[in-house]
Amino acid sequence: MRALILGAGGQVGRALAAALPQAIALSRKGLDITAAAGADIDWSGFDTLVNAAAFTDVDGAESTDGRAAAWRANAAGPASLAHVAAEHNLTLVHLSTEYVFDGRADEPYPEDAPIAPLSAYGASKAAGDLAVGMVERHYLIRPTWVVGEGRNFVRTMLALAARGVEPTVVGDQIGRPTFAQDIAAAIVHLVSTGAPYGPYHVTGSGEPASWAEVARTTYALSGHRDLAVTETSSEAYFADKPQAARRPLNSVLELSRAERAGVALPNWRDRLADYVSAGLS
Numbered sequence: 001m002r003a004l005i006l007g008a009g010g011q012v013g014r015a016l017a018a019a020l021p022q023a024i025a026l027s028r029k030g031l032d033i034t035a036a037a038g039a040d041i042d043w044s045g046f047d048t049l050v051n052a053a054a055f056t057d058v059d060g061a062e063s064t065d066g067r068a069a070a071w072r073a074n075a076a077g078p079a080s081l082a083h084v085a086a087e088h089n090l091t092l093v094h095l096s097t098e099y100v101f102d103g104r105a106d107e108p109y110p111e112d113a114p115i116a117p118l119s120a121y122g123a124s125k126a127a128g129d130l131a132v133g134m135v136e137r138h139y140l141i142r143p144t145w146v147v148g149e150g151r152n153f154v155r156t157m158l159a160l161a162a163r164g165v166e167p168t169v170v171g172d173q174i175g176r177p178t179f180a181q182d183i184a185a186a187i188v189h190l191v192s193t194g195a196p197y198g199p200y201h202v203t204g205s206g207e208p209a210s211w212a213e214v215a216r217t218t219y220a221l222s223g224h225r226d227l228a229v230t231e232t233s234s235e236a237y238f239a240d241k242p243q244a245a246r247r248p249l250n251s252v253l254e255l256s257r258a259e260r261a262g263v264a265l266p267n268w269r270d271r272l273a274d275y276v277s278a279g280l281s
């Protein structure tokens with residue numbers, strides 16, 4: 001695989017650069033994806049373009065400026081990459097999110113569930129998905145609750161636990177954490193085995209949990225079982241946060257398509273234990 005990785009400064013981008021050491025990996029400073037079509041790059045040196053760049057500030061995307069930035073990075077950027085991929089005959093790998101769904105279903109979401117985003121972030125990502133879907137050779141990878149090297153919920157909980165904080169966390173948003181290195185491994189597997197093109201849900205496996213349960217498990221794994229994690233509802237938690245984005249209550253994705261393609265989907269509880277112990281060592 002002669003791959004160019006974009007967004008290499010982010011959680012998934014870093015994991016991809018580690019999984020594909022022979023690839024060229026560019027952070028935003030190296031290439032702004034909204035300018036990819038006009039960039040001074042010899043595309044003939046690549047057969048695969050992997051885009052891990054995105055505007056991921058879900059609440060920030062609700063502001064006037066944030067909405068524009070989200071649409072630039074999450075819709076116009078991928079559309080520009082789709083143009084490049086089609087013109088230069090590249091396989092395009094792109095990251096989506098379960099925020100393109102409304103989370104009202106009481107079942108795990110399959111890849112072809114109706115798109116119905118609740119937030120500006122989700123809408124901008126949905127537009128990017130549609131652009132990427134126009135490229136014949138594309139993989140659209142949809143993780144949830146990403147945990148890697150960078151800012152994420154588990155890191156926030158570890159920092160709070162270390163300070164002795166007893167947090168209040170929502171208990172009615174259900175999903176499964178996905179570890180960045182497993183997303184990178186899934187991408188390498190799909191591309192290198194020539195799996196059928198299209199969308200793939202790739203998340204941690206195992207019993208889904210609420211954010212409160214993920215917080216409680218993180219506290220316990222880091223030796224802070226004595227500190228209380230109090231559960232609240234999304235409605236109560238966001239009542240005094242009018243600028244916050246609406247989030248899907250059900251973030252659980254159906255994983256059978258990735259399973260059939262032979263993608264390894266480790267149990268998120270095992271991965272969380274590894275992640276916490278690596279951080280503590």
Ligand SMILES: NC(=O)c1ccc[n+]([C@@H]2O[C@H](COP(=O)([O-])OP(=O)(O)OC[C@H]3O[C@@H](n4cnc5c(N)ncnc54)[C@H](OP(=O)(O)O)[C@@H]3O)[C@@H](O)[C@H]2O)c1
Nearest residue numbers: 007009010011012028032033053054056095097143145146
């Ligand atoms: N994080 C989650 O929980 C989650 C859940 C589901 C799906 N996803 C999706 O998974 C993908 C990776 O997420 P992540 O957690 O790795 O995100 P992340 O850590 O926020 O990384 C995103 C990276 O993209 C860069 N970027 C933003 N705009 C750019 C632009 N115009 N050109 C080039 N680079 C740009 C950012 O740079 P700056 O730091 O300079 O802005 C950042 O390094 C995204 O597509 C996201 O939508 C994430």
